[in-house]
Each structure stands twice: as C-alpha cells, then as structure tokens.
Amino acid sequence: MKLTRYTPTLVLAAVLLLLGVYLVVVEIPRQKKAGEAEQNADRLFKFESGDVDTIELRDPSGPIELKKSPDGKWRLTKPLETEADQREVQSLITTVADIRFTRVVEEQVSNMAEFGLAHPNVDITLTLPDRAERLLIGDDGPMPSTVYIQKDGDPRVVLAQQWIKGSLTRTAFDFRTKIILTIDHDKVDQVGLEFPKRSFLLAKQDKNWILKKPIEGPADEDALNTLTLMLQNLRATFFVDPGPAHEKALKSLKKPLVTVTTRETENGAQKSQSARFYAAPEKDSVYVITEPDKPIYRVAKANMDELKPELFHYEDKRLVNVQPESVKGIEIHTPTDQYTLVSKETGWAIQNEKRPIKQDLVKRLLEQIEKLKAFQATEAPVKKPAAVGLKPPVYELRLLDQNQKALAELRLGHELKGMLYAQGNTPLGIAMVNKDFLDEIPRKSELIKKEEPKKENKPDTKK
Template sequence: MAEALVMRGLRSFLVLLVVAAGLGAYLYFVESKREPGDAKKNEKVFAGVESDKIDRVSVKSDKGETTTVEKKSDKWQQTQPATVEADGAELSGIVSNLASLEVQRVVDEQATDFKQYGLDPARIEVAFKAGGQDRRLLIGQKTPSGTDLYAKVPDKPRVFLISSYLESTFNKTAFDLRDKTVIRIDHDKIDSLDITSADRAVKLAKSGSDWRVKAPVDARADFGAVDGIIGRLNTAQMKAIAAPNPTDLKEYGLDKPSLTVTLGSGSSQAGLAIGKAAAEGTTYARDLSRPMVFTIENALVDELKKPADDFRVKDIFDARAFNTTRVEAVRNGQTVAFEKAGEKWKQVAPAAKDADATKVDALLSALTGARASGFVDKTTALDKPELAVTMKYEDGKKQERVVFGRQGSDAFARRDGDVGAAKIDAATLEGIIKALDALK
C-alpha cells in the first residue's frame, strides 16, 4: 500500500511538471512574439492637455474652501480667497498630474445615480484652463478597497476610477496653495547672521568664502554649521497662519520677541522675530517685512537657540596631513622640525637627516585629528605651554601655530590670535607627544 501511495504521488508530481512545462512554453512562444506596446494603455482623462499650457487652476477642497491660482509671467499667483504668492511646487504637482491623469477603470458608462459615488455633490473639484479651454474634474469617494477614487467630468455620465494617492495632490486648501516661505532671502548672498535674545548675542560675518564668529568672541566659524542654519531659514515653511493682520503682537509674544534673527546681504537685511510657544510643537513667529503672524516648527527654534560654540570650528588645525609641508615642535626648550621634499620627509632641526615618513604621518594625523570638546574664556594652562607646534601647508602659503598645556587632568590648546582656549581630550595631547617622541 505504501508503494501505491508513493506511485500515486509520483504521478501527481509528473502531471504538475507537464502542466508547468506547457505554461512555460506558452509564455515563451506567445509572449516573446508580442510586439512591445501591445499592452493596452490607459485612457487619458484630459487628452491633449500639456502641463505647461495650464495657466489657471481652481480647487474646491473637501472642506468646501475654493482657491483660485493663476500663472502670470511664469509665476503662480493666488487670486482667491486672497492675493498672495502661490506655492510653485504644489502647483507643479497639480498641473503635471492633471496632464497625465489616466482612467484606471470605467465603473459605469451611463451612470445616473452619482450620489452613491460621492459625486453629487462632488467631494473635491478641480477646474483649470489650458490653451483657453476650461476643463473640470469631479472627485468623489474612495472605492471600498481604498485603492482608487470615483471621478467624472461634468459633461459626461461616465464614472471612472483614478488612483487614490492623487487625493493628496488635488485636495488642497488656500493655505496649502499659498507661498509658505518663512523669510525671503537669497542663500548664496547672505554675508552676516545675528541671533539675539535677552541673554545672548551671536554674530557671524562672512569674509571671502569663510565665516567668522564676531560675538561673543572673535573666532573661526564652522562653514557647515553656519551655512546649515542659513539653509534651514531659507527653506523653512510656515505651519499655519495665526493672524494675517494682528492688532496686538503681545498675544503671540512678539511685542518683545524671545529671539530675533537678522540676515544681511550687503546693505539689505531680512529679519525674523520669534515669539512664544503655540500649539502642537510650534512657535509663533513673524517676518519683520510682513505684518502676519504665523507658526514655525519648534525644531527650527531649537537650532536658532544653539550656543555660539556650536558655530565654532572644532578642528584645532586647519592644515591636513596630506597638504602639510613643514611641521615644527618646541618642547622643553628643544626644537625639532621636519620638511617635505617631494614624497620624502627630512628632519631639518636640530640636525639634518632623513625622517621616517610613516612616523611623520602618524604625528600629522595626531595633530590634525585634534578637536575641541568645548571652549573656555580663560585658563592658566597655557601660561607656560607644554608644547608649541607650527605647521605650514598648501605649499607653504599658509602657516598656523598652536600651543598646548594642561591644568590638572584637563588639556587645552590655543591658536595664535585666538581669545581663550579650546578644551581637548587629555588623551589627544598624550597621543601627539607619543608620536613626537617616536621620531627621536
């Protein structure tokens, strides 16, 4: 009996194998001969409409709010309910999707009861003008599966389906479609940034391509940190409009702002005032060139509250191991110096001789890897430095000198010309001295 069961299972397997082989042969011989493009393409809802020809859009959202936007001189302007600049990115999404909109499936060619589809009245309406011709799209409920939306055009009884993800594209309010820029600036032209509050003032200024902290101390600024905060301000978006024309700024904490940001570009300036906390993780704010009060996300406010030290360069040396051509160290009254000649390193003081390139590279790595963990205004650690290092880099065109010292278990470094000192890891200083001793 067991043998019979085995044979029966084997026959079933062979039958399935034959069926699979037949199906594979069909797919190979039939599908491989099918011409590309044989697959039926979905019908366009608005055939012949090109996105760049659409110059007027009117959206009635599911909240019953109607917003009209018109293109003027290649820029979108909201004309209803108020005349303000429009959000170009939002409008680009709407017009491109109108031009490419496809019928996923026809539900009823001759529908008479539109209410069952949420189309009488339509839940969302999008009217637009393209090439002088007015068009309109009516959008109803989602299908039971939630993957599509019922839709139609006004002059035909046909009800069809469009993809449900388009609801977020077409269902827009006046706020969604307006320009929500927090502060208007030209990122690349900003040359100063001041952040002022009751207890601090951070001033940053650009000199050539480099940024410097000007207050509370004069120090090198981290280009990435400064450029990053300017970029955040440049791209920041309002979360909501609290008052288009407020009569009392005190209500929003803007009569005496908790924080004021001033961005300079030559002789022109732009300002942003930060008020008190609003709802749902936002804060009241105002562009000083406009009357309206709006809200911004707290994350931006937190970035603006960063201490001045966060904008300072943490690297002790600007030089890098690969572009350094000379390094000189003074310790315990003794000077040792190394210079690069071609691809080789030579000791030039106290006596001239070949140097171990691997060991010099280890010293350079230890020096250029030194970073500040914080900054102090004063310290006695550098009154009598334990070590002074001078480095030349970029073919000797640039030079920098740094002194190192200790105070108790803490280690410090100070660049020539800097105020105060940088606190560094004690192990970092130990590593520099160890690498220097290895070259003896």
C-alpha cells in the same frame, strides 16, 4: 536594353531604397500615431500643464481658488490673497493631467450617488484659455486601491488608482507658500544677531566669514553656512493672519528671543531682510515676525539651535592656524616622551635618530592638528592656566618653520568630563577639545620602524 552582370544588384538596391522611403514616410509615422493613440486611450484629460491659468477646488471648508499672474507665478486668491507654493500647484496640475483609468465601470451613469459622485470627495476645475476641465473623485472602488472618478461632460464612470484621491485632497494651507525669508544663502554677505543681552555682527570678506562685533576675528565657517542655510530653508508650520487673532497674538508676545538681519549684495545692489523670533505657547515651536502686514509664522523650535547667544558658537574654533606646507618641524612633549620631528628631503625623521620612522603617522598627526577644533567653551572663564594644567602644559606640540622657529603652539591640560583644556595660537583662547585627540600623538617608540631580521646566507651544499 542590354543587361549587364550588375543589373540585378542595381534593381535590388532600387527596391531597398523604395522600401526605406516607404518605411520612413508611411509606416513609421503610422505606427507612431497608433502607439500614441494606444498610450492615450486610457487618459482622462488631454491638455498641456502650462496652459492652465485658474484652479478651483470645492472643499467642505469653503472654495479654494488659485490664479496664474502675468509673470507666470501662481497666487492663492481664495479663501485669502497670498503667494502660492509653486511646487504644490504644479504637482496638482501634473497629477490631474496624467490621470489614467484602469477600467470603465459604467458607460452611461444614471445614479451619481451610487459611486459617491453626487457629493464628491474631490472636485477640481482647471480653466484653460478655450475650455474648463472638471474632475470628480467619489468613493473607493470595488477592487483594492481603486477609486471611482468622472470627467465632467463624460457620461462614463471609471476606476483609477486610489493614491490619486490622496494626492489631490488639498487644503488652502497646502497651497500657501511656507517660505519666510526669500534669501539665497550663497549671496548673504552680512548677518546681524541681536539678543536681549548681546549682539553680533558677522560679515563675509573674500569669501570668508569674520566677526565684526563684539570682537574682530575669524568666524566659524561651518556655523555661518549652517545658519544662513537654515534661514533660507525656514518654513512656516502655521499662520496667524492679519486680523483680530493676529492683534491678540501680538499683544501676548514679549521681547524677541533674537532679531536676525541679513544682507545680500549682487551687482552692487543690496537687499536686507529681518526676522524676529519669539517664544511660543507650543513647547516645540517659536513665532517669527518679518513685517507688520505679514502673518505671524510658527516654525519648529529646532531652528533655534543655529541661533545661540554665546560668542563661542560663532567664533572660529580652530586652535592652530598655520599652513601645513610651512611646518618643517614638530616638538612633542608628553608625560612619557620628548622628541622632535624634522622634515628632510627624504621625508620626516626624529632628530638625532638614524633609524627610519613611519611617515604615515606623522602625516596623520599634522592632518589632525590642522582639523582640531574646540568642542565647547570652558564651563567658567579660566583665570589661572596653571589650575587647568596649561602652565606648564601636560602635553605640548610646537610647530616649527624651516629655521626651527615656532609657528604655533598647542597646549593640552587636565581632563574634565571626557574633554581636555586646550589652548592654541588662535584668538579662541582656552577651550575644551575631545580627549580622543591624544590618540593621534604617537609615542617615539611607535614611530620607529622595526628592523627586519637579516637573512643568513647558507653555504651551497649541492656541488
């Protein structure tokens, strides 16, 4: 065989190729298996969370049992039959599956009571299709933040982190779903509110909330979004289940504080749900009833902050409703100033004023007018606008179109408790706004830019 000058290179390439094949086929899989074996060496259980179909907990108050239904949802079956909190159940399974021990205390335990395992603090059995896995958690260990645990069928007693005991100490209440209304607030398109003395009907049209009853008009988007989100997130803090206690509680309830009815529409199908809110003996709580065969739920009273019997709470609180780009002029009347701003091709200017003005102040004023919302309703109906400084107004801002015709007017009157009486062009009528809005109305002198002093041209003396 004739050797060429390329022969060593070809031999080296072949060796490298064989080495690469060996690494991929033999060495890397071997190291991977060794790493997995080392990683799993301290794991107490080896099962897939999705394979668990039954959970049993032996609790001092009685056994707790959960079963997975054919649709994959967990249900509480003991001590009562009800829907389970899916996250709570999955959390328990994951915690058990991931338990790792820190050291072996005794290879062959002879006295379970010595470690608190004869009558364990936590006793959980997870049933899988081919076997059952049981976990016992006993007393606290000799080292800080440790606890004795044992896997049923394993003679060893091992130490694990103490937080595991707290995480797996559950009650039937923990596993119950706390959800009261199964709604998606993004899909709710109608809300009915029935209070003892008045009712409201609100509906969503073209993605915007409007009032249908007792008056028709735009609704407060923020208030409705917050309300529907509260209903979606409404959670029970206590249950009165059907039975003698349930019947007794029903008899003690008076008229509901409010009845809420929601409607969702999806693909032409409608779904309605109702909830009645009642005063509860506990000062910080209210009771909620959805259906006769369902529990009486106790919820935090703070949820009632979104359910108010005042029309003002649901009305659109904007005082001025115009498209900012359509505003081409602003007439401003204050106790000390009177001037008109006009929009030109070069920007905003003061009418009959040649000096340039600060554009950012005008833009900010327009932004604040657009954002201005009533803070609260008037303490009493205003029968005479003149009595509160609105006729004539103490302050007046008129927004003009390109033909200098009024698009909207904002009137501000007398001050009361840090608020100003105000009236705009929306159906809201007279309401109260924060006095701080006055700081957004610039004085004429404040708008005009100061002229920079001209630099004098000094004669050149270096010649």
